[in-house]
Amino acid sequence: MEIIEMNENNKIEYISEIARLKKKKNAIILAHYYQTGEIQDIADFTGDSLALSQKASSNDADIIVFAGVRFMAETAKILSPGKKVLLPDMDAGCSLADSCKAEDFIKFIEDNPGRTIITYVNTNTDIKVLSDIVCTSSNAVQIIESLPESEKIIFAPDRNLGNYVVNKTGRDIAVWNGSCHVHEEFSLEAILKLKEENPEAKIIVHPECVLPVRMIADFIGSTSALLQFTKNDNSKSYIVATEPGIIHQMKKANPFKSYIPAPPKDSTCGCSECSFMKLITIEKIYMCLRDEKPEILIDHDVLLKARKPIKRMMEISEKLGL
Numbered sequence: 001m002e003i004i005e006m007n008e009n010n011k012i013e014y015i016s017e018i019a020r021l022k023k024k025k026n027a028i029i030l031a032h033y034y035q036t037g038e039i040q041d042i043a044d045f046t047g048d049s050l051a052l053s054q055k056a057s058s059n060d061a062d063i064i065v066f067a068g069v070r071f072m073a074e075t076a077k078i079l080s081p082g083k084k085v086l087l088p089d090m091d092a093g094c095s096l097a098d099s100c101k102a103e104d105f106i107k108f109i110e111d112n113p114g115r116t117i118i119t120y121v122n123t124n125t126d127i128k129v130l131s132d133i134v135c136t137s138s139n140a141v142q143i144i145e146s147l148p149e150s151e152k153i154i155f156a157p158d159r160n161l162g163n164y165v166v167n168k169t170g171r172d173i174a175v176w177n178g179s180c181h182v183h184e185e186f187s188l189e190a191i192l193k194l195k196e197e198n199p200e201a202k203i204i205v206h207p208e209c210v211l212p213v214r215m216i217a218d219f220i221g222s223t224s225a226l227l228q229f230t231k232n233d234n235s236k237s238y239i240v241a242t243e244p245g246i247i248h249q250m251k252k253a254n255p256f257k258s259y260i261p262a263p264p265k266d267s268t269c270g271c272s273e274c275s276f277m278k279l280i281t282i283e284k285i286y287m288c289l290r291d292e293k294p295e296i297l298i299d300h301d302v303l304l305k306a307r308k309p310i311k312r313m314m315e316i317s318e319k320l321g322l
């Protein structure tokens with residue numbers, strides 16, 4: 001791929017070229033909430049992984065540029081096999097998805113027989129193929145509660161979200177031991193110190209965070225739920241324990257409130273930002289739209305198998321009015 005040095009002038013040129021190419025090629029850009037603010041601002045839709053996949057399948061674009069990570073672009077392709085789905089950087093993986101390898105997961109299933117396999121959408125396609133139902137952090141609790149109480153469950157890959165749903169539902173769940181490097185890194189001590197300095201701030205936390213951080217939360221929810229909470233709640237200040245990209249949307253919705261990113265354990269590493277998400281840049285979006293690559297390609301049979309548990313989630317969610 002041609003490397004072009006970035007400055008403010010050519011960034012403006014890229015943005016106008018992206019707009020021209022989108023129109024010419026009937027393309028749309030979907031951006032996850034963890035992307036940079038400037039990418040969220042040029043996107044046609046922003047949202048969490050599920051909302052974006054639903055957008056991918058419910059519009060008439062021929063090309064989808066997914067400003068997010070690989071499992072999200074794959075989910076969009078699974079739900080919209082007739083569309084060309086492009087991911088501006090194929091190295092945009094996910095530490096959580098990669099913490100669950102198919103060969104190890106097959107062994108885990110064999111060791112825990114007779115259980116319904118529920119996997120978080122943050123998995124690679126080969127794990128979706130092995131699943132009965134996919135879920136997101138917005139609907140995991142409700143999906144599990146929709147099943148008969150006697151049903152035994154496997155939940156993968158996030159151990160923190162898994163423990164959260166075990167506590168919420170009281171169900172018999174075997175939890176896979178995976179995690180996200182961003183959400184595991186928040187420092188309880190640093191958050192408590194921030195709270196001391198900002199006693200009026202509410203602590204809002206993603207369920208992928210570790211238990212001690214969840215225990216001090218005023219509100220726990222998915223990225224979309226955290227955003228919605230700051231819109232409806234009447235506090236003026238929040239300590240936000242998830243990837244700080246979401247703060248861009250919070251500020252847009254309520255610019256006069258203050259949003260303090262929760263600090264990671266190592267204050268010098270910047271590791272509360274998802275390094276995979278941040279691989280996507282304006283110039284990579286431009287080049288991928290121009291060259292129509294890299295493209296997400298999934299074997300047809302694999303795609304059909306991976307589609308089943310996602311469709312099952314959508315059916316249950318629709319029934320529950322989620």
Ligand code: SF4
Pocket residue numbers: 034069093094095096097122180181182183243274275276277
């Ligand atoms: S924030 Fe965590 S779960 Fe989300 S894409 Fe990055 S590594 Fe994966």
